[in-house]
Amino acid sequence: MQRIVDKINELFANGTVDRVLGWKVGEFSYDRTPYVFTKEGGLDGFAYDSFCANNLSKYLIAESRKEGKVLVLLKPCDTYSYNQLVAENRIKTENVYTVSIPCKGKVDVEKLKAMGMTGITDIVENGEELTVTTLYGDEKVNRCDVLCEKCLACQKTAKECDEAIEGEAYEKPHKDRFATVEELEAMSPEERFAFWRKELSKCIRCNACRNVCPACSYIKCVFDNDNSGIASKANTDEFQENMFHIIRAFHVAGRCTDCGECSRVCPQGIPLHLLNRKFIKEINELYGEYQAGDNTESRGPLTSFTKEDCEPSIVYEKGGK
């Protein structure tokens, strides 16, 4: 973290940037809030540690439209979101200074709680081991056992930024990101339907998934537009429970970088990333390997046309999978 702080102070001092989009410490050792630090205000409360999971790129839609230059700290996965937003002309890049920062995966406190560690008063990191102090005693846990779902299958390396701060070598977890999708594909349609019904029926339509999503960057979502005829604030039946998320997954298909924020913020723990990964897997199989946010130039496979594209009738050959 010290190298990041030094770099920011250097860029503040030489006038390169006016503001910094980073994370601020909270009430506990694990709650971190996105925050804009200013040259005048300094870096009081700045944090970069295992709990800075928030993807900051979407804030740039608003921040890059303000006066002056804003420095943004991007974890490897966030650099893809940034690129995708740039490709979609959502960010005024001339007002942004990008700095890629190292990441060893972020810790999911919900996982600690699920393991019975409640009443957490402190978490101290020592290499690969976390010491969790709770009101009911101390426990030690391996970092790799409590990483955010989105980090478990992350193989991303930072895309080019204005500046890169490298970290120490780190072996990423090796979970195959399509493994669970394949398990779902192997189910019978009835089993798969039952799985999704159980998950999606938990949805409370809080819109956290949509509002955190860098691919959902529209000024007014159709579900918020009273004149659209489909605006709604609650799931009134099973059909709506299912369709809201499926429509959203369709809408971000080909643009979703698999940043995993949707699942991370869902208060109900719905594995929404599985819907997105299903689309990514389909796109890879039908149009060739594609990673949204890999660069700022290419058009996504679903927004461009080539003669090699599959025919719509492909759906009939897939046997409902």
Add this chain to the structure above:
Amino acid sequence: MLKISMENIDKLYAAIKESRDLFLPIESAGQVQFAEYTDDAVVRLDVLKTVKSAKDAFFPQSEDLMEFKVCGKEIDVIPPSGDMKEFVIMGVKACDAKSFEILDRVYLKEPIDSYYALRREKGLVVVQACGRPEESCFCNVFGIDATAPVGDVVTYLVDGTLYWDAQTEKGKELTEKIASVFDNADANDDAKVEASKAETKAIMEKLPFANLDLSRFNGENMMEIFKDERWNELYKACLGCGTCTFVCPTCQCYDIKDYDTGHGIKRFRCWDSCMYSDFTMMAHGNNRNSQMERFRQRFMHKLVYYPSNNEGIYSCVGCGRCVNKCPISMNIVKVIKTMGVTDNE
């Protein structure tokens, strides 16, 4: 006081179900919510906090109000179908139990909300003392005792035994009906319950938010707090999602929507969130155009407006769900800590 071993707890549920619907904290797809009890339900009385609060029992997230049928020049107004059965909601913690009182002050005041009033009349609340408070709990700040929840029946879950203590007429009437499933508790049991309460109380005092200072929210400086520049800092990262409002036991705002069935209109109401851009949208447009104003509204309502209309009672019970669930970790505790002191302090 009566008691039943958790090994036989299904007998208690079955006995209640004989005469009433029963709602309990039930686990489904990894999350625990208040839901209707069925024979194969995974009941989790041991879980401290359900994701959503218990308020759905009286103020459901979405609720049919009436239906309109058009036939030529006639319009039929049809009330919601079916009689509501009496129900029991069990496993309600002290914070959620207190939230019912806060909702009552809104919905049972003239003009009385008949839908809410009917549910309150039909519902019996079985509360449960907390056994393992978490770091995000701060009910004691609002004068709530986590070990002495208020309800028709108070229960204590200690060492695999559920202790049952009816408080009100309603509670005693139910207890009589299902008395055969219980054993009588003795002095030894009383001691166990008391010891468990003392243990929880000791933890409550050690909680990080136990000493939150609310003194600035005293109803005397409404405009001063409203105009405070620091709202501009606090709201900044807010995503404008509705998570905090939907997991909150005291958030009470709703929207009324009409659904066109093709043959008529179904009118329903559903929870609304002051964080949403079309909240309280009126013909002239919106009266809160920025996220800062929406964000401020939520906390002003809980800490300033509601208390000034309700003898100083805050519209927060310190359940800490917003603390746990906000995607950007901004919450009422941070607001209280920031706005609770003046700039020159």
